[in-house]
């Protein structure tokens with residue numbers, strides 16, 4: 001399978017070897033055995049191998065999605081979680097114990113930060129934040145550092161980090177490198193190929209792709225899978241077969257959707273960059289973006305996320321009133337679905353200490369699958385309302 005392109009894999013992954021084109025939804029808690037010997041054999045195997053034994057450990061539908069994600073991420077095996085945040089929490093709890101330190105890149109998804117600040121600290125795990133672009137960043141490593149956790153591109157402003165260079169520092173020290181790959185969705189950015197040991201995704205976003213399901217995944221290299229499996233079982237984490245089916249169904253069109261999101265987003269980002277009310281457009285596929293060269297080197301495409309900074313001279317109340325003029329952009333959390341969304345963002349919540357923050361009002365756009373000209377016309381109304 002390895003020689004097939006990802007778009008081809010998407011059409012083949014997680015399917016039964018014969019019969020139904022799609023893996024059916026399997027519902028069940030109890031799995032019945034022929035006799036005690038078979039039951040005993042399954043229990044002996046199940047910590048090392050994937051066998052059907054009890055509903056909480058997964059079923060055919062769940063295994064099909066695990067396999068599809070594993071193949072795309074390029075890992076050994078994956079575990080699924082009811083949300084992306086639950087997947088992040090499981091990754092921390094799987095690999096860290098009291099006294100351990102995790103070094104976290106600035107700009108990570110804010111609830112992950114909060115998880116460290118108000119939960120992990122209760123268990124004696126320590127954390128601190130760093131800017132991976134600082135040439136002196138390795139000074140932030142401590143003797144107790146067991147994991148470096150990065151999100152590249154980062155949430156809200158899409159800062160990209162040199163993952164192969166970070167991996168080179170971590171590997172000889174026995175430090176695990178874990179990435180949140182929600183932006184990359186395993187198709188346009190692949191952290192395990194870039195040297196990471198563990199990749200986490202919110203499948204809620206582009207994998208599901210239709211704003212109708214919550215899901216998280218963690219994919220690990222073989223050397224660190226056993227700890228993940230143990231944490232997942234101990235924490236009682238499992239997902240429903242319906243939800244696994246929905247994500248797998250969404251993934252069939254992942255390549256097609258991402259291309260459309262990315263093409264429309266780039267067109268709209270370039271157009272926004274020429275508007276007098278806009279000071280900065282953040283989108284790594286845009287040539288003017290400071291992350292563009294790393295994006296060219298490490299990413300295989302882009303997506304629908306664009307953040308704009310308005311002219312700092314513009315009154316925030318006026319901007320928010322103008323946002324109210326939008327017809328095609330919904331106001332709501334999340335992104336990665338078929339539809340366009342806007343949400344004001346406060347990057348101070350994702351950055352650390354006094355890291356530079358753009359001074360103007362920041363608005364994150366998710367460019368959906370609508371016709372890009374219609375979206376531009378809608379955004380023109382917002383810009384028009386600010387012009388006079």
Ligand SMILES: *Cc1c(COP(=O)(O)O)cnc(C)c1O
Pocket residue numbers: 082083084085086109151155180182183201202203204205214215216334
């Ligand atoms: C949305 C998101 C998550 C969390 O996913 P949920 O399914 O909403 O819990 C994690 N990381 C990033 C980068 C995200 O954008």
